[in-house]
Each structure stands twice: as structure tokens, then as C-alpha cells.
Amino acid sequence: MLNFYGGVAEIGGNKLLLEDKDTRIMLDFGMSYSCRRRFYFEPFLSPRDERGLLEFGILPNLRGVYRFDDSEPSIDGVFLSHSHSDHASCISFINRRIPIYCGETTKTILKSLSETRARTFETDIEGLKIETFRTGDKIKIGGLEVEPIHVDHSVPAAYGFIIYTSEGAVAYTGDLRTHGAKAELTQDFIEKSREAKPTILICEGTNISGADVSSEDEVKRKVGKVISGTDGLVMATFSYADVDRFKTFHEASKTNKRRLAISMRQAYILDRLRADGKLKLPEIDDESLIIFQKMKKRYSPWEEEIQSHLNVKSPEEIKSMQDSIVMACSLFDVKELIEIRPGSGSNFIHSASEPVNEEGEIEFTKLLNWLDHFGLPMYQIHCSGHIMPNELKDMIMRIQPKKVYPIHTEHPELFSKFLSRYVKVEIPRRVELKHSAINL
Ligand SMILES: [Zn+2]
Structure with missing residues (x-):
């Protein structure tokens, strides 16, 4: 029995409850941004506590799941x-007695992101019972057996799951792709899922609308081309935890005899991620890297830790070395442009997805205005973290599930029409839970 509390007809917000006899597990427990945006305009109008999320069903009103509810755990x-x-x-809301299972590096990322953010009722993960797994583990939980298998996505330690239930196997893709730097991981998931002969495949469909043909290799080639053709500063924005993209920029910078300047936050996360030897990340004081310091009145402990490194540079120093660096920054770091004042002949590379909603477009316009003001052209160079339609079809043909539930897409009908000649597609319904708590 599957209940979808999020992820239906929306990108993300996955919260899937799988129930088999008296065992209940939740697959993912993410924020439903599309729902949240209907009621909030952050940071001016943001929820004060969990009631502000439960009220609108942004957080499903379930009993025995949350830390603010003292009933016995129900999952x-x-x-x-x-x-x-x-x-x-x-997961910050989860009852501390309920175990959370994830990959080792997922735990590292969640912890370092939480440490570098202001602590609020939404970012506090203190006291969570986090158990880590690896590909090939089989986790017995009540009457179920859960097998995590690595997949390739735009963040390390991404997994799909095969869950062995009393009514056959259920495979869940999580988020995955076949055009990334580690496509073989996704192939392993597809092969294992095929062997499990699943009755149900819960499948992401982000790119069923807005498909593209690209790869991380292509991103690398294009980034290299822009850097080699630039005389001034190269600024670039990409996701903090996207290790493949970090490496793409790091390599391209080295090839072009530039050093990659990263933010203190990026440095902190990178340093923590080095615990995963498979990622083969450089030390943060490697000579190919510099860390740019944000000028603040007071620094938090994690920032002080980073400041002890010798390659930390002030905005003034960054300014003087701008023609020989690539500066990786987030949207919020564009403020540094006031200090750095990039000279003529500088470029900006936007290496993340283009805005997908009105709110994102408003933010994007502000970025464009900043670049306009400082005279930096923008290059859009990106490849998606999600599988493309034809490869999605190939994956489903290989796995041959009896039925597919499309999730993590705004276009489940399109998904269904595109794939109906190959497989039975059933569009799940989101369970609507508002106001009154419902017993599981
Ligand atoms: Zn996602």
C-alpha cells in the first residue's frame, strides 16, 4: 500500500509512505516548494513554526511521526x-526515536549544510537517529527488506531503492540520470531493479517536459572554452554539493592556469566531503584553490575554522588577482562584486538550471541587473541532474515493471501519454491532509 504525501504533479517534495501489513516506512521526506510558495513569500512571509506548515498541508498532518507530537512512533x-x-x-521535524536511513555522504552533506546555516526550527537536525547504508546492503525493517542502490545525480551519494514487500518488489528511482559523470551507477540500479522483477516502479519524470541532450563532458568542454577566451575575471555559479560540477570548474581552471576561488561555505562543505575518498576531492589548501573571505563583523565557529587556512583571501586581494582566478559563488555572493569591481573583459557562467517559476525568475532578473551594472555577459552552461525522456523510456523497458507511478514531475499526464505504449502508467493521487491529524 502506497500513500503519496508529496511529489505528485510537482517537482520534488517527495514523501511516500509504504505500508505492508504492520510495517510502515517513509521514502524521502522533502519540502514541497510548489505548495509552500502558494502561501509564503520568503523571507518576508515565512512560517513561524510547524503549525504554519501543517495548516496548509505543506507538511502532512500525520500522527506519530513528528518531534512536536508526543504520541508513539507510527512509522x-x-x-x-x-x-x-x-x-x-x-527530516528536522521527525520524531527523534524514528531512525533515518541514508548514505554516509548524504549524512555528511546534511550535517555540514545544517552547521553552516542559521539554526531555525526547520534546519535543526540535532538528535536525529541517522543510520547509514551502502549499495548492496539489505536493511530488514519489520516485514520489509530495503535494498539501496547507488544512482548518478547532481549530488554525491544518491540512491534508488528496491523494497521487497509481501506483494512483490517495489522499485523507487529517487532522482537519477544517465548522462552524468557516473552513468554506470544508474546502470547498476537499472540492472538490479530488472532482476527484482518489480510489480511497481515509482519513477521520477522531471525532464519529461523541457528535455535536452547534454552531458557533464559537454559542460566541461564549454566551460573550458569560456574560461580560455576570457581575459578578466570569470565568475561562476553552481550548486554547493554538486561535486561533479565543482570538479569540472576546478579542472577547467587548472587547464587555463587559473586558481579556483571558492566561498567559505563551499570550502567547509568540500572539506567535510573529503571524508568520502571515492569523490577524490582536493584539499582545501591545495595551491589550485583559494578561499574568499566575506567581510563580516562576527564569524561563526565554522567560519573561524575555515579562516585558519593560509589561502584565505580578502575581497581586496581577490580584486588584485581577478584576471588569474575563476570565482565560484552563489547568487547571494554577487554582493562581493561591489568590493571586487571586475574589470572590463570579465564573464559570468551560470551553471545551474534556469528559473522554473515566477519566484526564480524574479531572483534571476536581479542577478541579470547586477551583471548588467558591472558589465559581465552571462553564459548559460548546464546539464540536468535528471534523466531525459528517451533514456527514461529505455530504463523502463529494461526494468519491465508491471506498473509505473510517475512522480517528481509537473506533467504526469504527459509522462503517461509518452510511455503508455510501453508500460502501464498510473498517476498517483496526493493524499490531502490538512487541519485535523489523522492516525496512520
Ligand atoms: Zn528532487
């Missing part, structure tokens, strides 16, 4: 496919 565990907030950020 046996939460399984996280990866660390992105649309899959994981509601």
Missing part, C-alpha cells in the same frame, strides 16, 4: 534517496 523508518532539500529537508 518504522525514513529512507532518504539523497540530500537535496526537496527530498530531505523535512
Whole structure:
């Protein structure tokens, strides 16, 4: 029995409850941003506490799941496919007696993101019972067996799951792709899922609308081309935890005899991620890297830790070395432009997805205005973290499930029409839970 509390006809917000006899597990527990945006305009209008999320069904009103509810736990565990907030950020609310299962590096990312953010009722993950798994583990939980299998996505330690139930196997893709730097991981998931002969495949469909043909290799080639053709500063924005993209920029910078300047936050996360040897990340004081210091009156402990490194540079120093660096920054770091004042001949590379909603477009316009003001052209160079339609079809043909539930897409009908000649597609219904708590 599957209940969808999020992820239906929306990108992310996955919260899937799988119930088999008296065992109940939650697959992902992410924030539903589309729902949240209907009621909030952050940071001016934001929820004060959990009631502001429960009221509108942004957080499903379930009994025995949350830390602010003192009834006995009603679920046996939460399984996280990866660390992105649309899959994981509601775990802060989980009852501390309920175990959360995720990959080792997912735990590292969740912890370092939480440490570098202001602590609020939504970012506090203190006291959570986090158990880590690896590919090939089989986790017995009540009457269920859960097998995590690595997949390739735009963040390390992403997994899909095969859940063995009393009514056959259920496979869940999480978020995955076949055009990334580690496509073989996704192929492993597809192969294992095929062997499990699943009755149900719960499948992401982000790119069923807005498809593209690209790869991380292509991103690398394009980024290299822009850097080599630039005489002034190169500024670039990409996701903090996207290790493949970090490496793309790091390599391209080195090839072009530039050093990659990263923010203190990026440095902190990178340093923590080095615990995962498979990621092969450089030390943060490697000579190919510099860390740019934000000028503030007071620094938090994690910032002080980073400041002890010798390659930390002030905005003034960054300004003087701008023609020989690539500066990786987030949207919020564009403020540094006032200090750095990039010279003529500088460029900006936007290496993340283009805005998908009105709110994102408003933010994007502000970025464009800043770049306009400082005279930096923008290059859009990106490849998606999600599988493309034809590859999605190939994956489903290989796995051959009896039935597919499309999730993590704003276009489940399109998904269904595109794939109906290959497989039975059933569009799940989101369970509407507002106001009154419902017993599981
Ligand atoms: Zn997602």
C-alpha cells in the first residue's frame, strides 16, 4: 500500500509512505516548494513554526511521526534517496526515536549544510537517529527488506531503492540520470531493479517536459572554452554539493592556469566531503584553490575554522588577482562584486538550471541587473541532474515493471501519454491532509 504525501504533479517534495501489513516506512521526506510558495513569500512571509506548515498541508498532518507530537512512533523508518532539500529537508521535524536511513555522504552533506546555516526550527537536525547504508546492503525493517542502490545525480551519494514487500518488489528511482559523470551507477540500479522483477516502479519524470541532450563532458568542454577566451575575471555559479560540477570548474581552471576561488561555505562543505575518498576531492589548501573571505563583523565557529587556512583571501586581494582566478559563488555572493569591481573583459557562467517559476525568475532578473551594472555577459552552461525522456523510456523497458507511478514531475499526464505504449502508467493521487491529524 502506497500513500503519496508529496511529489505528485510537482517537482520534488517527495514523501511516500509504504505500508505492508504492520510495517510502515517513509521514502524521502522533502519540502514541497510548489505548495509552500502558494502561501509564503520568503523571507518576508515565512512560517513561524510547524503549525504554519501543517495548516496548509505543506507538511502532512500525520500522527506519530513528528518531534512536536508526543504520541508513539507510527512509522518504522525514513529512507532518504539523497540530500537535496526537496527530498530531505523535512527530516528536522521527525520524531527523534524514528531512525533515518541514508548514505554516509548524504549524512555528511546534511550535517555540514545544517552547521553552516542559521539554526531555525526547520534546519535543526540535532538528535536525529541517522543510520547509514551502502549499495548492496539489505536493511530488514519489520516485514520489509530495503535494498539501496547507488544512482548518478547532481549530488554525491544518491540512491534508488528496491523494497521487497509481501506483494512483490517495489522499485523507487529517487532522482537519477544517465548522462552524468557516473552513468554506470544508474546502470547498476537499472540492472538490479530488472532482476527484482518489480510489480511497481515509482519513477521520477522531471525532464519529461523541457528535455535536452547534454552531458557533464559537454559542460566541461564549454566551460573550458569560456574560461580560455576570457581575459578578466570569470565568475561562476553552481550548486554547493554538486561535486561533479565543482570538479569540472576546478579542472577547467587548472587547464587555463587559473586558481579556483571558492566561498567559505563551499570550502567547509568540500572539506567535510573529503571524508568520502571515492569523490577524490582536493584539499582545501591545495595551491589550485583559494578561499574568499566575506567581510563580516562576527564569524561563526565554522567560519573561524575555515579562516585558519593560509589561502584565505580578502575581497581586496581577490580584486588584485581577478584576471588569474575563476570565482565560484552563489547568487547571494554577487554582493562581493561591489568590493571586487571586475574589470572590463570579465564573464559570468551560470551553471545551474534556469528559473522554473515566477519566484526564480524574479531572483534571476536581479542577478541579470547586477551583471548588467558591472558589465559581465552571462553564459548559460548546464546539464540536468535528471534523466531525459528517451533514456527514461529505455530504463523502463529494461526494468519491465508491471506498473509505473510517475512522480517528481509537473506533467504526469504527459509522462503517461509518452510511455503508455510501453508500460502501464498510473498517476498517483496526493493524499490531502490538512487541519485535523489523522492516525496512520
Ligand atoms: Zn528532487
